Amino acid sequence: MINSVTLVGRLTKDPEFRTTPSGVEVGNFTLAVNRKFTNQSGEREADFINCIVFKKQAVNVNQYLSKGKLAGVVGRIQTRSYENKEGQKVYVTEVVCDNVQFLEPKDSQNNSNSYQNGTNYQNTSNNTQNRQNVEKGQNNAKYDQHNNPFSNGNQLADDELPFD
Template structure:
């Protein structure tokens, strides 16, 4: 069984690109890196692993729309390895987590109280006082779940 469950923070905004799918439609591909804290360490220092993740289709579009640097998310997926030859002729081996599910792991209020504030992103003005965001009308068509 190849199953991965991770929780961590995005190290940067997702890199989203579009390519032609088999049916001729454009398909989104999102790549991002999760900083996942290590549970145990030797010297008491905080340490993390940086895990490369890739999402396809509606999952990638969701990441593009709602994820940004510093946000804490939980993901499930599978490990995929590969290799390619770089421009210098050296073989490079890759390991990615292919995302099957992704979700927020903390509220917007919690991420702001932890000291993280994304630069250049205006406040949407639709957060309620209880820390939850009010969902705008008509967004149901854009959500990857129902």
């Protein structure tokens, strides 16, 4: 049997965090995941998927994720039921997360990492210089074609390439 789920979405609210009487940390959150298609009025709908995470991952989710943040999860679907205070049976379907990826920095305004053009630059002087060189259109000699450790030293001219 296969029971595998991979989702990317935004948190609908801050995660809920608790510790069980036996000392296990538990985190709950809901991901809004956009559907691939639009409805009849041209609007994109979303599914709201309940997720649960345990132990260290739950602590990390509580610390680093908040409402509106983009997250990726890998896990499995689980169903369970319980009886509520009114005596009615309630069925719950949720994703038990084995892995949660934080796809945005916690504080994108004041984070030491800056995300530009999809690239993560650590805030160090060496990488700052490399970023400035890239922004100016200058090549870093370290990554120059002539110093490519995977090259056999033969460089092809544009007119020697096998495609137009």
